[in-house]
Amino acid sequence: MKRAKADIPLKTMERLVTYRRLLQYLAAEGRVFVFSHELAKLANNTAAQVRRDLMIIGHHGSPTRGYSVRLLTAHVERLLADHEPSRVALVGAGNLGRAILAHVGFQLPGVTILAAFDSDEERTGRVIAGVRCYPVRELESRVVELGINLGILAVPATEAQEIAERLAAVGVVGILNFAPVPLRLPNGVVVDEIDIGMKLERIALCCQ
Amino acid sequence: MKRAKADIPLKTMERLVTYRRLLQYLAAEGRVFVFSHELAKLANNTAAQVRRDLMIIGHHGSPTRGYSVRLLTAHVERLLADHEPSRVALVGAGNLGRAILAHVGFQLPGVTILAAFDSDEERTGRVIAGVRCYPVRELESRVVELGINLGILAVPATEAQEIAERLAAVGVVGILNFAPVPLRLPNGVVVDEIDIGMKLERIALCCQ
DNA sequence: AGATGTATGTTAATAATGTAACACATTTCA
């Protein structure tokens, strides 16, 4: 009997997202098989962790050859792909916002970036990396119209809280925040911060 | 007797970095005291965890008022600041690189960004957000000259591996990688990836 | 064909985290 998705712990699911990405790279390189310790190195964890995760999802590899990149990809994808793709808006089309669009592309597995917003009228109306940029005063109406449920904040720190509240008010349930300021939002909203400075400080700590 | 740094687990030290940052924000807002459950909310963990961490470092707060932002900041800073500031170079002065410089600023506690590098001669020679930009062919000599030990990679995916190897070859011990590709480096080098696409996918997963 | 080496699948042990509980200190309010 196949293990239901509900039985898979969230941490494992999150690592599966990582594995999927890594497997894509490996496939692109033409790799056919991969060992648990190789995946572990790439994912910054341990071989035991990888094997345990794959055990949890009921995937089996071959001793001496490892895991088939193709089969494992298919298996992981099947587990991750059973929800509708999230619909994402980016707010703030400055250097960082444009870099994010260019870097990420507008099409990811499970995620589609549908709109960008900016307060600077010079940046609106055009299409950046495949994503149309609207004036920020249309935020609420466009979010509703396009069925956006996730937001990326690439605005100055001073505006982050306000924009976040406006997004949450029209039904956005998850926010990825690049502004170096903590957001205070109602409990229903999932917030993930990317604080580059803090990341650096933590690496500095490890390397001391 | 004061608890020695060696007794503090790494996980706690990492959270201290987060607390320090949050305390700075609170101080900037004019907050004088903070409760464990407030810090917990901002740090995305629990009040018990905060109290435990502060217990470990031997910090004491006041019942009914919580912790003095100023005193706690000083205490945390004393623990974190006992190593030389890390010396950082940014490679890739495109949209993302410039955004990082502008966002982070070049001065962080424990971290100083001393140089930027780019292959485009148009971007070199000038100063971006307080950081001088050198041509990438001078990478090795400048890294040695400036005593750089940490690198930020904001280059296209195709170049990331090569640049990372060049950095590692001249003694860089930690790399923060924004390129959406996993790096393979000798074991001595600490690598932290910021894969924006993957972050999005993970939020999408939580909100499903 | 048999021995050897290696990586898997799984279980056991360890570590980390979350939850609950409660005595005590401090402020507030009557």
Place this chain on the structure above:
DNA sequence: TGAAATGTGTTACATTATTAACATACATCT
């Protein structure tokens, strides 16, 4: 002044996550 309310400091416990260990299976090589 004294009682009520609240949050700390601490311990104990439950739960979860990570690491280590090891028997088993599969290829390879002689």
